[in-house]
Amino acid sequence: MTLSAPARWALRAVMALGLTFIYVPLLLVLINSFNGDRTFAWPPHDLTTRWWSAAWANEGAREALLTSIRAGLGATAIALVLGTMIAFAVQRFAFFGRDTISLLVLLPIALPGIVTGIALDSAWRSVMGDLGIGKGMFSIIVGHATFCVVTVYNNVLARLRRTGTNLEEASADLGASGFQTFRYVTFPLIRSALLAGGLLAFALSFDEIIVTTFTAGPGVTTLPIWIFNNLFRPNQAPVVNVVAAVLIVLSVIPVWLAQRIAGPQAGAGRT
Amino acid sequence: MRSGRILLAALAAGVLTLAGCGDDGGDPAGSGPGGLTVPKIDELAALGAGEGVVNVVSWAGYVEDGSTDKSVDWVTGFEKETGCQVNNKIAGTSDEMVALMKTGEYDVVSASGDASLRLIYGGDVAPVNTDLLSNYQDVFEGLKNKAWNSVDGVPYGAPHGRGANLLMYRTDTVTPAPTSWSAVFDPASPHKGKITAYDSPIYIADAALYLMKTKPELNIENPYALDDTQFQAAVDLLKQQNELIGEYWSDYTKEVQAFKAGNSVLGTTWQVITNLTKADGAPVEAILPAEGATGWSDTWMVSAKAQHPHCAYLWMNHIISPKANAGVAEWFGEAPANRLSCAETKDPNHCATFHAEDEAYFAQVWYWTTPLARCVDGRTDVTCKDYAAWTQAWTTIKG
Amino acid sequence: MASLGSYLHRHPRLRLAGLLSAPLLWLVVAYLGALAVLLVSAFWTVNGFTGEVVRQFSLGNFRTLLAEEVYRNVALRSVGVAAAVTVICVVVAVPMAFFMAKVAPAGSRHWLVIAILTPLWASYLVKAYAWRILLANDGPMDTLFGGPGYGLPATVLVLAYLWLPYMILPVYAGLERLPDSLLEASADLGARAGRTFRSVVLPTLVPSVLAGSIFTFSLSLGDYITVQIVGGKTQLIGNLVYANIGAANNLPFAAAIACVPVLIMVIYLLAVRRSGALEEL
Structure with a gap:
């Protein structure tokens, strides 16, 4: 669309304002990680690096980070498998109730987290509790996977719609087995969609707190729960800022990697 | 722990109610509130060698092994000394604590006043043979054999620490200095919009305490035992107070920050919050108002099904020992339970600041207890409002 | 095989x-x-004396819910907040996404996408707390704009901040799929920018915006933490659910309250599905 120069400038200004809006609070987090005041008095009256050394020595934070990564990877793996299966079923077959499936997949994330959380919690207690399986890492992964399926499903479905089935039919015509066709034709086609969906699934899981609050067993601390427990303790709150600042910086790595592997599509996957 | 604490106390409500349900109706009348019986469980007779492990359920921050902060560690030394390896499970709520103790996998628990009775009447914890705890003799008398940690004079645990819910104000804006809770209930308060209150249904007890002293015709005997009329009066007072409130607080970072910035200038607090706010340079003071105040106290209890009872006793004795008790008290900002702890705190004034040795001070404190339908003040002719009713009322108060 | x-x-x-x-x-x-x-x-009750759940059909919880004015007020307030957050997100996200997809040089697009995605990794709680500092008395917002302080407007603002990326991404993805050639064709046929926007861009935009709104709306509707941090004395429906389950151990009543956002979201989803936007997610 041919936009007038003022229109372009206006859009550019909006973009700049929007990015400022997004990044000013993050900048504040970064500055506060050096703020000598324990409850972030503003403006900072002295600067210190002691929170950074305290965070470095904080085993609880490191363990929580590992727990979150494990939970995120577990949930993402399940979401990748389930999401892809549903996407294939919906795109390649016509069956009764197909329209309802997209609604069903969406439901866990569309309903408020607190509802999903208490539903899973009470079901877990009454069913799994009787089987002697307490809440812990497994229940966190189950909870997260439930609402992560939708990100993979959406990305894969969109990709399948775009690519059609010609290449797969050609592969079959040339004598490839179903497995070979999947391995050499279908999978490469959907790889970047899987990456995009998986990345979003991981991000959703990684920062989830409400569902986790209800599905985590007492002994398992994910990073958001660790942050929740520590943000409200004055001696620990500045350490939380450090952890958050580190996360922001580290987060560039998976996003950048995904972009490198899959091209610009990946990072921009649909939610 | 602090942030969870309020909730916990409130949560205890569930605990107390459970206390009543030993065996749905089959219980003969007994010594408990409303005719409940305490299950007969034997206390440990003699202390033997540790079993090598102790499984603990605790509030966050009660069992620190140096993983949060290298200098905060009262677990490693205990493990070396006794050979009992400490497996700690942090519980977020009193309900969770009770549920965990019911599994029988845990040996000791740091129960709040609202969970302790539920555990006792549920048969989940055993009476404690305090002769086996060499440090018990040094625990303040004001914490021994209280309603929330004993039944008929039989102790069920080792007291851990205590604190009061005080009235804090900014000295630069609130003049003259308040002396009564009326400062936070006065409809004509000049500080409208800058008053804060604790965000939990248990705060209704603060209003009841105020009415107990100012409206004698309501005959409130105990701020946790309110019949319909008394309850309605407290709720009405809080609805009126809602007009004055700027924000309710529930964690201490939030309150410290609000008082420093001046968003709040007057309201309930804990001693530790006042100290932190002062340390950060804000002009605040906290007082125990003329009417007295609400407060809290936790107790270490041992499971009736403890698989490692000897290590459990060793742990209880350790956590109330002067050094460990001082460590916890300072890390959390509360008054220690052991009087000898006062010589062990890093800050020599810790006990003075937190009034640890001031029994007259704590005599004015009503410790958090879960409100039950069976009135906890012993009245049998009326039904009291239980914690679920308190919660629903809290919703209507906030509007 | x-x-x-x-x-x-x-x-x-x-x-x-x-x-x-x-x-x-x-x-x-x-x-x-x-x-x-x-x-x-939600149809069960809790016995006040024993704390046990009584598994006997009762409409008591729903009666309380309907009879007490406060629940209606809180439900309406929550929907209002969710709607306001969604509107703000749309207003901010559409021009940004449009710039990213159609105006920015192709090479810089994926850097912009990264810039939008990165904040998703910073903890939700930390971001909310950063806003608490920004909004404090004599804090940066107060100094610059003289407000809004803590309260309902602050809650809306912070929720809009938190969920903005969830609106930008689907809108960007939708616009990106719209071929530039289509826009050029429209211009070649003599359409002005406004006309092109209405006839070509808008049909793509509406489903994307609706898709994004599912996230901004539902995430706002269920939130109970942000409002505690910056909401002053405000309470939303999530707080009521949390208070009844967490503190009072009254699962049946919490479940009854939870029916309200579930009902609202199901109606919303069905409405969105009729518009065909679910295909665009």
Whole structure:
């Protein structure tokens, strides 16, 4: 669309304002990680690096980070498998109730987290509790996977719609087995969609707190729960800022990697 | 722990109610509130060698092994000394604590006043043979054999620490200095919009305490035992107070920050919050108002099904020992339970600041207890409002 | 392998069953099952004396919910907040996404996407707390704009901040799929920018915006933490659910309250589905 120069400038200004809006609070987090005041008095009256050394020595934070990564990877793996299966079923077959499936997949994330959380919690207690399986890492992964399926499903479905089935039919015509066709034709086609969906699934899981609050067993601390427990303790709150600042910086790595592997599509996957 | 604490106390409500349900109706009348019986469980007779492990359920921050902060560690030394390896499970709520103790996998628990009775009447914890705890003799008398940690004079645990819910104000804006809770209930308060209150249904007890002293015709005997009329009066007072409130607080970072910035200038607090706010340079003071105040106290209890009872006793004795008790008290900002702890705190004034040795001070404190339908003040002719009713009322108060 | 493959190829129903059984078992049995149990428990009550759940049908919880004015007020307030957050997100996200997809040089697009995605990794709680500092008395917002302080407007602002990326991404993805050639064709046929926007861009935009709104709306509707941090004395429906389950151990009443956002979201989703936006997610 041919936009007038003022229109372009206006859009550019909006973009700049929007990015400022997004990044000013993050900048504040970064500055506060050096703020000598324990409850972030503003403006900072002295600067210190002691929170950074305290965070470095904080085993609880490191363990929580590992727990979150494990939970995120577990949930993402399940979401990748389930999401892809549903996407294939919906795109390649016509069956009764197909329209309802997209609604069903969406439901866990569309309903408020607190509802999903208490539903899973009470079901877990009454069913799994009787089987002697307490809440812990497994229940966190189950909870997260439930609402992560939708990100993979959406990305894969969109990709399948775009690519059609010609290449797969050609592969079959040339004598490839179903497995070979999947391995050499279908999978490469959907790889970047899987990456995009998986990345979003991981991000959703990684920062989830409400569902986790209800599905985590007492002994398992994910990073958001660790942050929740520590943000409200004055001696620990500045350490939380450090952890958050580190996360922001580290987060560039998976996003950048995904972009490198899959091209610009990946990072921009649909939610 | 602090942030969870309020909730916990409130949560205890569930605990107390459970206390009543030993065996749905089959219980003969007994010594408990409303005719409940305490299950007969034997206390440990003699202390033997540790079993090598102790499984603990605790509030966050009660069992620190140096993983949060290298200098905060009262677990490693205990493990070396006794050979009992400490497996700690942090519980977020009193309900969770009770549920965990019911599994029988845990040996000791740091129960709040609202969970302790539920555990006792549920048969989940055993009476404690305090002769086996060499440090018990040094625990303040004001914490021994209280309603929330004993039944008929039989102790069920080792007291851990205590604190009061005080009235804090900014000295630069609130003049003259308040002396009564009326400062936070006065409809004509000049500080409208800058008053804060604790965000939990248990705060209704603060209003009841105020009415107990100012409206004698309501005959409130105990701020946790309110019949319909008394309850309605407290709720009405809080609805009126809602007009004055700027924000309710529930964690201490939030309150410290609000008082420093001046968003709040007057309201309930804990001693530790006042100290932190002062340390950060804000002009605040906290007082125990003329009417007295609400407060809290936790107790270490041992499971009736403890698989490692000897290590459990060793742990209880350790956590109330002067050094460990001082460590916890300072890390959390509360008054220690052991009087000898006062010589062990890093800050020599810790006990003075937190009034640890001031029994007259704590005599004015009503410790958090879960409100039950069976009135906890012993009245049998009326039904009291239980914690679920308190919660629903809290919703209507906030509007 | 090959024979199994060809067998399956000849029996598409079997393939379909194979693809769908595991996910459906998960979503229908585990998730919908759990939801159903929760909703059923809304008809139960808690015995005030024992604290035990009484599994006996009763409309008591819903009666309380409807009779007490406060629940209606809080429900309306929550929907209002969710709607306001969604509107703000749309207003901010559409021009930004448009710039990213159609104006920014192609090479810089994926850097912009990264810039939008990165904040998602910073903890939600930390971001909310950063806003608490920004909004404090004499804090940066107060100094610059003289407000808004803590309260309902602050809650809306912070929620809009938190969920903005969830609106930008689907709108950007939708616009990116719109071929530039289509826009050029429209211009070549003499349409002005405004006309092109209405006739070409808008039809793509509406489903994307609706898709994004599912996230901003539902995430706002269920939130109970942000409002505690910057909401002053405000309470939303999530707080009520949390208070009743967390503190009072009154699961049946919490479940009854939870029915309200569930009902609102299901109606919303069905409305959105009629518009065909679910295809765009």
